[in-house]
Amino acid sequence: MKIKTLAFSTLESFLHNRLLLLVLVLALCLLTLMLYPLLQAKARTTGENQQAIASMVLEMISQVMSFSSGLGALLAAWGAADAFNTELKSGTVLAVMARPVKRWEFLLGKYLGVMLFMGCYVLVMLGLSYLMAWLAGVRVQASPLVLLLYPMVRYAIYAAIAMFFATLTNTIATMGAVFVIAMGVEFVAPDASAWMPKLAWLKSALYYVLPSTNLLTEGRFLSLRQASLKQVSWQEHAISLGYGLDFAFILLLLAMWSFHYRTLRKD
Amino acid sequence: MTTPAIEFRNVTKVYRKRTRGVEVAALTSATFSVFPGEVCAFLGPNGAGKTTSISMLMGFFFADSGEISVMGYPPGDVRAKSETGFLPENFAFYKYLNARRLLRFHYALSGRNKENVNLAISELLSKVKLSDFEKLKIGKYSRGMVQRLGVAQALLHDPKLLVLDEPTSGLDPAGRKDVRDVISALRAAGKTVFLSSQLLSEVEQVCDRVIIISKGRVVQSGRMEVLLGAADRVEILATAGSEGLEAKVAEWGGVTTRHGHGVTIVVPVDRKRELAELLWQSGQDVVHILPLRSSLEDLYMRTVGTEGGQA
Numbered sequence: 294m295k296i297k298t299l300a301f302s303t304l305e306s307f308l309h310n311r312l313l314l315l316v317l318v319l320a321l322c323l324l325t326l327m328l329y330p331l332l333q334a335k336a337r338t339t340g341e342n343q344q345a346i347a348s349m350v351l352e353m354i355s356q357v358m359s360f361s362s363g364l365g366a367l368l369a370a371w372g373a374a375d376a377f378n379t380e381l382k383s384g385t386v387l388a389v390m391a392r393p394v395k396r397w398e399f400l401l402g403k404y405l406g407v408m409l410f411m412g413c414y415v416l417v418m419l420g421l422s423y424l425m426a427w428l429a430g431v432r433v434q435a436s437p438l439v440l441l442l443y444p445m446v447r448y449a450i451y452a453a454i455a456m457f458f459a460t461l462t463n464t465i466a467t468m469g470a471v472f473v474i475a476m477g478v479e480f481v482a483p484d485a486s487a488w489m490p491k492l493a494w495l496k497s498a499l500y501y502v503l504p505s506t507n508l509l510t511e512g513r514f515l516s517l518r519q520a521s522l523k524q525v526s527w528q529e530h531a532i533s534l535g536y537g538l539d540f541a542f543i544l545l546l547l548a549m550w551s552f553h554y555r556t557l558r559k560d
Numbered sequence: 561m562t563t564p565a566i567e568f569r570n571v572t573k574v575y576r577k578r579t580r581g582v583e584v585a586a587l588t589s590a591t592f593s594v595f596p597g598e599v600c601a602f603l604g605p606n607g608a609g610k611t612t613s614i615s616m617l618m619g620f621f622f623a624d625s626g627e628i629s630v631m632g633y634p635p636g637d638v639r640a641k642s643e644t645g646f647l648p649e650n651f652a653f654y655k656y657l658n659a660r661r662l663l664r665f666h667y668a669l670s671g672r673n674k675e676n677v678n679l680a681i682s683e684l685l686s687k688v689k690l691s692d693f694e695k696l697k698i699g700k701y702s703r704g705m706v707q708r709l710g711v712a713q714a715l716l717h718d719p720k721l722l723v724l725d726e727p728t729s730g731l732d733p734a735g736r737k738d739v740r741d742v743i744s745a746l747r748a749a750g751k752t753v754f755l756s757s758q759l760l761s762e763v764e765q766v767c768d769r770v771i772i773i774s775k776g777r778v779v780q781s782g783r784m785e786v787l788l789g790a791a792d793r794v795e796i797l798a799t800a801g802s803e804g805l806e807a808k809v810a811e812w813g814g815v816t817t818r819h820g821h822g823v824t825i826v827v828p829v830d831r832k833r834e835l836a837e838l839l840w841q842s843g844q845d846v847v848h849i850l851p852l853r854s855s856l857e858d859l860y861m862r863t864v865g866t867e868g869g870q871a
């Protein structure tokens with residue numbers, strides 16, 4: 294009950310965060326602008342180029358999803374850091390923590406609030422993608438559940454990373470750390486360019502330590518068309534999602550541990 | 561033996577600056593107790609360690625050594641917190657909420673049964689005189705209104721212990737009187753109140769116990785009537801003063817004031833008989849002899865001096 298109260302209060306605080314809302318509105322405007330080339334492509338469709346246009350439209354939708362996905366990761370990290378640090382900065386945490394609330398409950402409530410917000414974000418972005426596909430007259434082959442769950446798990450990882458760093462430092466430093474990790478993930482991915490042989494061990498080590506968010510990109514399912522590639526089984530989905538959730542869970546536990554020993558004062 | 565509502569035993573807290581290796585002792589072997597039903601004032605100059613002590617009491621900071629118990633539990637324990645109401649200094653709220661919604665939020669966090677919550681909130685808002693503003697967003701409240709709302713949220717779940725850090729800060733005289741009345745009502749209801757305040761005269765009116773802290777050390781602690789009750793001076797009102805009286809009184813360390821209806825003389829209590837006899841021998845009437853009790857301000861100034869400039 295207390296966790297639910299904290300989660301909904303966090304969600305409400307996001308809905309009153311003007312900066313966050315401004316970013317969302319700008320993103321929405323940008324996505325709406327992308328409808329223009331999409332409709333243009335649709336208008337050029339003929340019997341001969343139908344296949345190519347459909348492929349192009351799907352690629353565009355995939356890019357829209359990538360954009361919203363990148364923005365989502367940023368929002369998840371920023372939301373988590375801001376939800377935590379704003380409480381400290383304003384001093385509201387003192388009144389909240391004076392209530393019979395355990396520290397882990399507070400952190401979990403904040404985290405779930407971020408995830409509720411990200412859930413709304415994913416739903417809106419997914420709806421927009423389907424709208425774009427419908428306008429362009431193509432069908433998204435990937436299951437909506439996949440397109441919902443994958444970004445949510447990825448955002449859960451970024452929110453947990455940010456939450457952990459937020460218990461140690463301020464929002465700007467937290468975002469810096471998240472950015473470095475996100476970059477690191479790209480550099481150590483198996484398909485990334487090779488490192489110097491001397492540092493191969495470091496690349497392997499970082500690959501195992503850093504979250505493999507590439508595995509959790511829903512974009513790779515968007516461009517799939519029937520019979521073009523082997524369908525991914527639900528078992529494989531479960532393993533990928535389980536991996537992501539496990540990573541997020543560990544980070545969240547670390548954040549709870551760190552917060553447990555942190556002094557609380559108005560910053 | 562009664563378990564203290566608050567107990568500090570040899571509590572030490574040192575702040576360390578990680579980068580420079582500087583250490584500042586915020587609290588050194590602080591020992592004191594507050595018993596159930598008492599209203600206790602926690603006084604000291606700025607930087608004496610009051611907020612540090614209150615933060616440790618609420619489980620926000622951790623002591624380096626020593627033991628703290630709140631309602632018989634370690635600080636920060638949910639069992640202790642469920643029986644404690646807290647008003648931090650410069651209380652902060654979610655500004656986008658109104659008073660009723662904020663109190664509902666805090667009520668939900670207190671884990672209490674939701675029955676009659678609306679009624680309880682209405683009563684509280686009425687008690688702190690915010691009923692007319694309950695729909696106004698807190699961001700639009702004045703400092704005094706925010707402080708009154710803070711008092712309401714501290715009382716929200718009918719706690720046995722109230723920890724109030726500067727409860728009258730930002731309030732006008734009428735608001736201060738309201739808070740004083742609330743504290744008096746809490747005392748009458750048998751609640752324990754632990755409050756820090758800068759306003760010594762107000763504290764003196766409502767408190768049973770005083771703890772004075774200076775430079776991180778408890779320098780005075782005890783029941784108010786014991787600390788203030790030992791009159792060390794007497795005031796004698798006589799019809800007139802003989803010649804040379806002022807010089808004699810000054811020699812004894814006293815003060816003479818002549819006025820329309822005679823002369824008032826204040827001398828140390830051990831000179832009372834000598835002065836009375838001197839007045840009688842010179843043919844004066846002694847109208848009254850009053851033992852002078854120290855005020856809390858006197859006690860404070862004697863204990864802490866002018867360190868920090870104020871309480």
